[in-house]
Amino acid sequence: MPRDRPWGVLLAAGANTHQESYGPGFAADPRCRVAGVTDEPGVDARRAALNRRLAEEMKVPLLPDFDDALRRPDVDLVSICAEHERQARIAVRCARAGKHLYMDKPLAGSLAGADSIVDAVRMNGLRGQMFSQINLPYAQRAKRMVESGQLGKIRAIHCDLMFAKGWPGTAALGQPRKESYPPAQFLVPDAKRELFNIAVYSVALIRWLMRREVLSVRAVTANYFFQEHQRRGMEDFGLMALTLEDGVTATITAGRIGWMSHFGSGPNLTRLYGDKGSVLIDAFRPRAEVASGMLDWKRPPRDPEDPMGFWRGTQVRAGITPRPEWLTLETPVRSDQSLFIDCLESGQEPEVSVFDGAKAVEVLFAAYRSAATGEVVSLPLPR
Amino acid sequence: MPITPTYLESLHRAMAAAGIERRIGTPVALRAYFQLTADHGLLLGVLAEAAPLAGRGFSSPPLRVYAQGAERDGYLTALVEFAGGQTAVLTAEACRTEEPQLLILLIGNQGALQYQDTPGRVALAGGDPVWRAAIRESLESGRPAMVKHAA
Incomplete structure (x- = not known):
């Protein structure tokens, strides 16, 4: 009605x-x-x-x-x-x-x-929905591949998602990061826990594509790029290896790797391996590659309120546009916000509900526990 | 008589000669996908060859490896940690309809390098025995395994 x-x-x-x-x-x-x-x-x-x-x-x-x-x-x-x-x-x-x-x-x-x-x-x-990337063309392509049956039974899925933002090259290198558990703080003006912040998209995507729960997690966190993250005790990079129900395995790499490290917004690869076939989905393909003297792109100036360029408004105020060298022509059919309104109008449960969001938080906390202990962590976590 | 380098060894040498650090800074992480052979029996060897090459690229000895997958079903992945804090995720899958190919994403502390190739039939060395043993141990135990005395 x-x-x-x-x-x-x-x-x-x-x-x-x-x-x-x-x-x-x-x-x-x-x-x-x-x-x-x-x-x-x-x-x-x-x-x-x-x-x-x-x-x-x-x-x-x-x-x-x-x-x-x-x-x-x-x-x-x-x-x-x-x-x-x-x-x-x-x-x-x-x-x-x-x-x-x-x-x-x-x-x-x-x-x-x-x-x-x-x-x-x-x-x-x-109804409750958590923001995710399932409306983006790469995720929709992965969903179509899984549902088409072309790949057969999916045995493994790999997600590599990194954000090309921030001013890198300042972290002290040379030794493994010492992780602590449980993580207590996730966001300050100049740093975020990037495994938490970025891998959540991949965890949500994997559960959405596979419709299976995560049973165990092995993870490593690292500080490779930013002294700001290091100073705050927050990782800027992380790896996860997951085991899901029915023997499906998955890996995730996630991190913030710095302005200029990618011609798009950062590497975004999804690899699906099934018993009948496999596919690599690059979120930046298909693309047109442009080289032209008319193009010029500079990193945004450091904003003292948002030195890492976390937020859209900072880039808008600085007049920053997406890098011009690659043209990807696909756009989301609907915004994530409109998908939620669709659910409210239809009475359907969101595809990434708050329940799914809570499951993702649990997987991420298991990852921090694994990174802190060096061991494989089984889910569900004790409450 | 000189030993002909394998495809992965040649690739490693070419990247080193190209002056990667002048372009992406200090290498810190590697993500690689290998579909280099149709023989699932060679997949563990691909990982055991790639992992020590990654360590040489990082100039860091190995620490431990966590491996997942099923050789018989044609897919293996190793999550590798090095003593200097560097990391690598290496995936080897059996080629089926696809031609041999690989994708490497090498992350430096100031940039990134992405390399893709369809090299055709390639020679594989079988990998370092210490790495083979560590990857096998992790696959069988379901836990991370220390990599001892690796080359």
Whole structure:
């Protein structure tokens, strides 16, 4: 039945988060109306200013009273992009207020937090989706290959996903990183835990493609590129080897490897090996390769608020466009935000739900435990 | 009489001669996919040949290896750690309808190199016996194995 009003979207946390992409993504869907930007009470002055900045940029109200914002009848869902340590607390409050959840990735900064989000969504009869890359052309191609049966039974899947951002060459090299478990902090203005931040896409993709649970994880974390990450005790690179149900094996490499390390946004390879065939999917193929004196691309200047270039807004303000040497002509058919609205309208469970997000968090925590101990870690992890 | 280098040895020498470090900085990580033989019995040898070459490229002795896969089903992967902190993920798969090919992604601390080739039929050396033993041990135990006294 057609709705008599648009889906009201509340944005929890603003600029210098992925809300800079998700908020406009919802606003671009004609079925949605963004009600405003809000956050928990008591956020620090920096976060408050960044929330105000996104509200101003999107020309939507800043709603400083979180509970008032959640009581609004014109709000149906909340897009939550807070620091990972705050995600679960905010999400549970939103779910208790009867709001559907659109969650940044990874879902939460702890196993208990991730579990609490899943429970809150289920107990309140809501839908919850975690942002992923399954709408991107490379993921859709992989899905078609798996479902076509051309490759037969898939025995192994490999995902290599790296982001070509940041100013590399400053990390001290020469010895293995010493990992600690459990990880406690995931994001500061100049560093992120990149296995957590990037491998989550691959974990979600593997579970989505294979429809199997991860049974064990072996992982290694490293500091190869950035002194900022090293100083904060956060890895900038990581490897994972997974065993899934039915004997399927998988590997993941993930990291932030620096501006200029790739002509696209970073290496993105998916290898599927089946008992009848195999395929390598490069997210940057097919592509046109352009060499021209008309092209010029420079790294963005260091922004003191976002020195690694984590956030879309930093690049927009610096006038940075994608590198011009490669032209990939495929674009996502639908945004991830629109896929969530599709689910709300159809009543279907999202393809990467908060349950899937919680599973991904568990796999990532197993990876940190493995990296800390040097051993293979079995799932589920003890609670 | 000089021994003819294998395809992987030749590739390693060519990359070293090309001055990789001047282009990508210090090599820190390697991701490689090898489909060089249709014989699944040679896959472990491909990994055992590639892993010590990676160590030479990193100028670092090996630490341990974790291997997965099934030789009889035509696929093996090794996650390799080196003493200097470098890492490699090496995958060897049996060629079926595809012609022999490989893809190498070498990550330096200031850049990256991607190399793809379809070399046709290639000679394989069978790999370093110490590496073969370590990879075999990991496959059989399901746990990481230390690589001892590797060449």
